[in-house]
Amino acid sequence: MPSVVLVTGVSRYLGSRLAAQLSADPSIVRVIGVDTTPPSKADLAMLGRTEFMRADIRNPLIAKVIAQAGVETVVHASVTATPHLAGGRTSMKEMNVIGTMQLLAACQKSETVRRLVVKSTTSVYGSSAHDPAVFTEDLPARRLPSAGYSKDAVEVEGYVRGFGRRRPDIAVTVLRFANFIGPVIETPLTRYLAMPVVPTALGFDPRLQLLHEDDAIEVLRLAATSDRPGVFNVAGEGTLVLSQAIRRAGRIGLPVPSPAVEFVSRLVRSSGRVDFSPEQLQFLVYGRQVDITRLKKTFGYTPRHTTAQAFDDFLTGRPVPAIVSREKVRQAELTIDKFVHAGMGVIGRA
Numbered sequence: 001m002p003s004v005v006l007v008t009g010v011s012r013y014l015g016s017r018l019a020a021q022l023s024a025d026p027s028i029v030r031v032i033g034v035d036t037t038p039p040s041k042a043d044l045a046m047l048g049r050t051e052f053m054r055a056d057i058r059n060p061l062i063a064k065v066i067a068q069a070g071v072e073t074v075v076h077a078s079v080t081a082t083p084h085l086a087g088g089r090t091s092m093k094e095m096n097v098i099g100t101m102q103l104l105a106a107c108q109k110s111e112t113v114r115r116l117v118v119k120s121t122t123s124v125y126g127s128s129a130h131d132p133a134v135f136t137e138d139l140p141a142r143r144l145p146s147a148g149y150s151k152d153a154v155e156v157e158g159y160v161r162g163f164g165r166r167r168p169d170i171a172v173t174v175l176r177f178a179n180f181i182g183p184v185i186e187t188p189l190t191r192y193l194a195m196p197v198v199p200t201a202l203g204f205d206p207r208l209q210l211l212h213e214d215d216a217i218e219v220l221r222l223a224a225t226s227d228r229p230g231v232f233n234v235a236g237e238g239t240l241v242l243s244q245a246i247r248r249a250g251r252i253g254l255p256v257p258s259p260a261v262e263f264v265s266r267l268v269r270s271s272g273r274v275d276f277s278p279e280q281l282q283f284l285v286y287g288r289q290v291d292i293t294r295l296k297k298t299f300g301y302t303p304r305h306t307t308a309q310a311f312d313d314f315l316t317g318r319p320v321p322a323i324v325s326r327e328k329v330r331q332a333e334l335t336i337d338k339f340v341h342a343g344m345g346v347i348g349r350a
Helices: 013-023 041-046 062-069 089-109 148-166 188-193 213-225 242-248 258-271 278-286 293-299 307-316 326-349
Strands: 004-008 030-035 051-054 073-076 115-121 171-177 179-181 197-201 210-212 230-234 252-256
Touching: 004 013, 004 062, 013 030, 013 041, 013 213, 030 062, 062 089, 073 089, 073 213, 089 148, 115 148, 115 213, 148 171, 148 278, 171 213, 179 188, 179 213, 179 307, 188 278, 197 242, 197 258, 197 278, 210 213, 210 307, 213 230, 213 293, 230 293, 242 252, 242 307, 252 258, 258 278
Parallel strands: 004 030, 004 073, 030 051, 073 115, 115 171, 171 230, 179 210, 197 252
Antiparallel strands: none
């Protein structure tokens, strides 16, 4: 158990919740949270004894913070997928990539750091028509991301691998999280699924694998409090296809021909509702599923919420008024399921 833990991105949802849990652990002497902006009043009250330091990890001065505090564990949770939170795509890339480089340089110089946990994403696998059914941690992307958050994450992981070779004495854990969802967290995907009319790619119905926000925080906590080096996929078990998610949310799907998808995405982006990036468009065309066997074996933890349960918690936990009755949708799905099973039984007897 570390004595001093530093959490980056403490003014954001995951970072603040993680710091709050760590500060409630009496075996941890000190929790330090850093970010470029202070937490909200509500988050400050929740953070308990977490010490907030206004610091930019892109600045080499972060090395002084780590050295003076004698930090033993660093949790890098500030890598973000939302440009508007970072002040635009350019600032987002600087924070994600340059910030990670400076943080790693500070950890490399440190004589006290013994554990590094890095928040990454399953989008490093990309999304394409040639993908395997399920990605394990050892499978390479069939089509490397070329822009946005996914490209940032690929670069970040590359720098982290180099750091691990230079400092083999530090336990490095990389957590590749699936798309977050839940009653509170805001992401491009939650905003997309909250639109009254949800544009989709005509002829495609991708598999979505999701992760409940509470499971994400628990995995981060486990990684921060004991050595579990390696790369781990983190996702809820099972999948939902996009059309099923849209029906469950009571939204209306709008299939768009492939040549018009980019045009529609620009319209939606200009409206300010959802920030559609190229890799998000690919994900909403081809989907993605990952294997979490390594997580379950090494962490001894299986996410408490399946993908379907996490999605249902998203629907019940926030005011997303349904355009189409969710109860009618569920009844229709149950009726269809009964007909399918009855038909399979007839075929089996024949």
